[in-house]
Amino acid sequence: MNEMTSGHTVKAYNQELETINGLVMELGGLGIDQLRRAVQTLKDEDTKAAGQVIDRDQKLNEIDIRADEEIIRLIAKRQPVAKDLRDILTVQKTIADLERVGDEARKIANLTIHFFDNGKTPPGNEILRDIYSMAEFVDEMLVQSLEAFSELDLHKALDVIKRDEKLYEEFRDALRRLSTFIMEDSRSVGHAVDIVLALRALERIGGHAKNIGGFVIFLVTGKDVRHEDLNIIAAEIADRL
Amino acid sequence: MDDVINQDGTVARELKTGTDAEVDMQSTNESQSRGTVGDIYVDDPRMTCRNVNVYYGDKQAIFDIDLDIGKNQVISMIGPSGCGKSTFLRCLNRMNDTIDVCKVTGQIKMDGQDIYDGALDVVPLRASVGMVFQKPNPFPKSIYDNIAYGPRIHGLSDDKQHLDEIVETSLKKAGLWEEVKDRLDQPGTGLSGGQQQRLCIARAIAVSPEVILMDEPCSALDPIATAKIEELIDELRENYTIAIVTHSMQQAARVSQRTAYFHLGKLIEVGETDQIFTAPKHRLTEDYITGRFG
Numbered sequence: 001m002n003e004m005t006s007g008h009t010v011k012a013y014n015q016e017l018e019t020i021n022g023l024v025m026e027l028g029g030l031g032i033d034q035l036r037r038a039v040q041t042l043k044d045e046d047t048k049a050a051g052q053v054i055d056r057d058q059k060l061n062e063i064d065i066r067a068d069e070e071i072i073r074l075i076a077k078r079q080p081v082a083k084d085l086r087d088i089l090t091v092q093k094t095i096a097d098l099e100r101v102g103d104e105a106r107k108i109a110n111l112t113i114h115f116f117d118n119g120k121t122p123p124g125n126e127i128l129r130d131i132y133s134m135a136e137f138v139d140e141m142l143v144q145s146l147e148a149f150s151e152l153d154l155h156k157a158l159d160v161i162k163r164d165e166k167l168y169e170e171f172r173d174a175l176r177r178l179s180t181f182i183m184e185d186s187r188s189v190g191h192a193v194d195i196v197l198a199l200r201a202l203e204r205i206g207g208h209a210k211n212i213g214g215f216v217i218f219l220v221t222g223k224d225v226r227h228e229d230l231n232i233i234a235a236e237i238a239d240r241l
Numbered sequence: 242m243d244d245v246i247n248q249d250g251t252v253a254r255e256l257k258t259g260t261d262a263e264v265d266m267q268s269t270n271e272s273q274s275r276g277t278v279g280d281i282y283v284d285d286p287r288m289t290c291r292n293v294n295v296y297y298g299d300k301q302a303i304f305d306i307d308l309d310i311g312k313n314q315v316i317s318m319i320g321p322s323g324c325g326k327s328t329f330l331r332c333l334n335r336m337n338d339t340i341d342v343c344k345v346t347g348q349i350k351m352d353g354q355d356i357y358d359g360a361l362d363v364v365p366l367r368a369s370v371g372m373v374f375q376k377p378n379p380f381p382k383s384i385y386d387n388i389a390y391g392p393r394i395h396g397l398s399d400d401k402q403h404l405d406e407i408v409e410t411s412l413k414k415a416g417l418w419e420e421v422k423d424r425l426d427q428p429g430t431g432l433s434g435g436q437q438q439r440l441c442i443a444r445a446i447a448v449s450p451e452v453i454l455m456d457e458p459c460s461a462l463d464p465i466a467t468a469k470i471e472e473l474i475d476e477l478r479e480n481y482t483i484a485i486v487t488h489s490m491q492q493a494a495r496v497s498q499r500t501a502y503f504h505l506g507k508l509i510e511v512g513e514t515d516q517i518f519t520a521p522k523h524r525l526t527e528d529y530i531t532g533r534f535g
Contacts, residue, residue, distance in 0.1 A: 007533040079491055081518045084531045222520025 002152060004087045004219065016074050017084065020091045021150075023067045027098040028146040030060050032139065034105035035205060039135040041112040042128060042198075050112035053105065060102035067095040083219075090219040094149060097208040097215075101142065104201040104208075111198050115191075123191040127181055130174035131198050137167060138206040145212035152220050154237055160213035162230060167206040174199050278523045279512035283311035283499070287452060287482040288333060293347035295328050295337065295506075302328050306347075306508045308501060310452070315474060315483040317493035317514070320503035321534060326486045329503065330454050333484060334370035335363050351451065368395055371445030375457040377437030379429030379444075384421050387429040387440055388412060391448040407447055414480075415443035416473050435466025442473065446481075453477065455485040459492065471496050490530050494518045502526040 005017035034053055041050040071092050074080065080088050108131075115122045141163050148156035178192045217225050217233065221240055225233040286309040295303035303325045310316055310333075318326040328337065335356060337343040349356050356366055368391065380387050388408040391397075398404040408425070412418040417439040421432070429440050438458055445453055455474070459467040474483060474496045487493050493500050494514060501511040502525070510523040521527045528534050 007528070009532050009534065013532065080531075081490065081494065082521050082527050082531050085519060 002150070004083060004152065013078055013084075016070070016078070017087060020067055020070050020074065020088065023063055023070070024091055024094050024098070025146065025150060027060060027063045027067070027095055027102075028142070028149075030056075030063070031098045031101035031105070032142050032146075034060070034102050035108075035135065035139060035142065038105040038108040038112070039132065041109055042115070042131065045112070045116045045122065047113045047117040050109040053109035054113075057102050057106045060099055064095055064099040067091065086219050086222060090149075090215045093215050094212050097211045101205050101208050104205045107201045108198050111194055114194060123188070123195070127178070127188060127191060127195060130170075130177060131195060131202065134167070134170055134174060134199060134202045137163075137170060138202050138209065141167065141206050141209035145209040145216070148213055148216045149219075152216065154217060154220055154241055157213040157216040157220075158234060158237065158241070161210050161225075161233060164206055164210035165230065167203060171199060171203045277307065277508045278510040278526075279516075281307045281309060281508075281511055283309045283314070285312045286310060287312045287351065289348075289350045290329075290332070291348045293329070293332060293345065293349060295325070295332060296344045296346075297340070298342040302506050303332070304506045308508060308511060310482060310484055311499065312482055313478055313480070314499060315478050315485060315497040316499045316501060317497035318484065318486045318501045318503060319488075319490055319493050319529070320509075321529065322488075323505075324503040325506040326501075326503045327456055328506075329508075330456055330484060330486050333452065333454055334367050334372055336367075336372065338363065365395070368448040369450050370452040370454060371448065371450040372454045372456065373438065373441050373445055373458045375460050377434060377441050377461070379432070379437050379440050381428065381430055383426045384412075384429045384432070384440065385425040387444050388447045391444060395448055397448060411443040411447040412440075414446050414477065415439045416469060416476070417443055433466070435462050435469060438462060438466070438470060439473065442470075442477075446477075450481060452482045452484065455483065457486055457488060460488060467492070490518075502529060504529070 002021075005021055006014050008014050034056060037049065037056075038053045041047070041053060071088055074088060078084070141160050144156050144163075145160045147153060148160060175196065178195060181188050182192050211226070214224075214226050214233075217223060217237055221237055223236050225236060228236075288310040290306060290308045290310075293303060293306040293308075294301060306329060318330060320326045331337045332345050332349060333356075335345075337345055345357065351366075351370065354361070356370075380390060382390070385408055388411050389398075389404050392404060392407050398407055409418060409422075412421060417436060420436060421440075429437065432440060438461075442453070442458075459470050462470065471492065474485065477483060485493075485496065497514045499511065500514045500517040502509045502517070502521075502523070504525050510517065510521060510526045512522070516522075517526065518530060521530065
């Protein structure tokens with residue numbers, strides 16, 4: 001329980017806010033786990049485990065729906081204002097982003113099945129390497145965004161937003177390297193297209209982590225920093241850092 | 242008007258002309274040090290309150306309040322019981338004069354005129370700054386006479402026809418005309434609670450006020466009557482300045498453009514209602530409106 005959820009005269013209200021905040025952490029944990037497992041299935045060439053990742057996405061969808069139900073009930077019952085209102089809006093938006101993290105992880109698991117269960121020659125480890133390094137990068141971003149949320153940490157929130165710029169550079173570099181593969185061996189075109197989709201999925205996961213960083217800044221400061229330049233964001237929250 | 246940051250960190254405003262400007266600037270500097278968070282000023286004030294203190298005997302109830310009340314705006318005053326919001330409201334039409342032990346210091350001006358000026362007649366002041374109370378208090382007279390009473394004693398009507406017009410217009414503005422036009426001769430006390438409150442608002446309107454003060458006007462009403470009063474407040478804003486004290490924070494959020502939060506006799510924070518209810522700047526305001534006040 002943190003300062004966002006605690007302290008109400010009506011204690012049940014604390015509990016209700018705690019519940020929806022808990023759903024963010026639960027969904028976040030599952031999202032990270034799905035990402036790791038999906039990438040692992042690619043490394044292990046394990047199509048069975050990839051199927052499990054795909055099936056498990058339903059659990060994330062259920063949490064998404066449950067969070068919406070709790071939030072609707074909470075708004076109707078408590079008419080939240082100020083930081084309670086910001087907390088509830090932040091939870092709702094964060095949940096939506098985390099659910100999409102699950103969707104992106106599912107895409108990667110689908111790719112495992114596509115690569116290793118279609119009777120064709122699977123891609124070599126070399127061409128997949130960028131997927132693994134980008135997955136590690138977005139994994140850290142996602143963890144950091146959830147820490148920012150649970151600890152109301154503006155430093156971490158800002159850092160995740162900063163890292164998204166670096167992620168985009170990584171994405172562009174990976175695409176460049178893929179072009180080289182294609183130029184060297186035109187038979188790799190089919191795999192390269194699929195790998196682009198995987199890299200794109202990972203880049204989107206980083207984007208969701210960045211969004212969560214922005215929501216945390218809104219939650220703590222009341223300032224909506226989406227679609228703003230990084231320097232402007234840093235200046236706007238400088239007095240709170 | 243542009244704020245100017247002084248070297249010592251206080252905020253002054255652009256100089257106007259004449260003595261008033263100097264008073265304004267001086268009081269601005271003081272107000273910043275008095276610690277109200279948010280902008281106490283509006284561009285187009287109907288009333289200006291500076292350094293207002295209220296004492297009941299030895300006990301001080303209101304401390305150093307600076308606040309502008311803007312024309313054609315609704316300002317709501319919120320805060321826990323005993324925070325001084327009603328006491329402050331009652332300063333605005335000198336209702337506190339009726340309490341022997343009550344002493345008000347500081348300056349409250351309406352359209353530039355000091356309302357605590359010893360030479361000022363309080364009767365026309367209370368016509369220009371009308372008041373509606375928590376419990377509807379119609380006179381034990383007919384609906385017609387409830388409205389006509391004020392214009393008669395203030396000499397606002399020349400003849401019966403003019404008085405009829407005032408009564409009709411006031412009741413229409415208060416959204417009550419259609420409900421009572423066929424029974425104007427019946428006692429006002431026979432109306433429902435919500436109708437009685439609108440009758441009291443019509444009575445205040447009948448003497449052509451500039452400002453209407455409302456002290457918890459809906460706390461004795463059911464939700465439907467409350468909604469009607471809130472709708473009425475929004476309509477009245479076009480012609481009047483309204484200051485409302487309410488215990489319902491949702492009501493403050495719904496009806497007002499500015500909100501002032503009082504705590505232990507001090508004005509803690511004032512700002513646009515949208516800002517106060519989404520991102521208040523002061524911890525006490527936030528604790529109060531989110532129900533964390535223990």
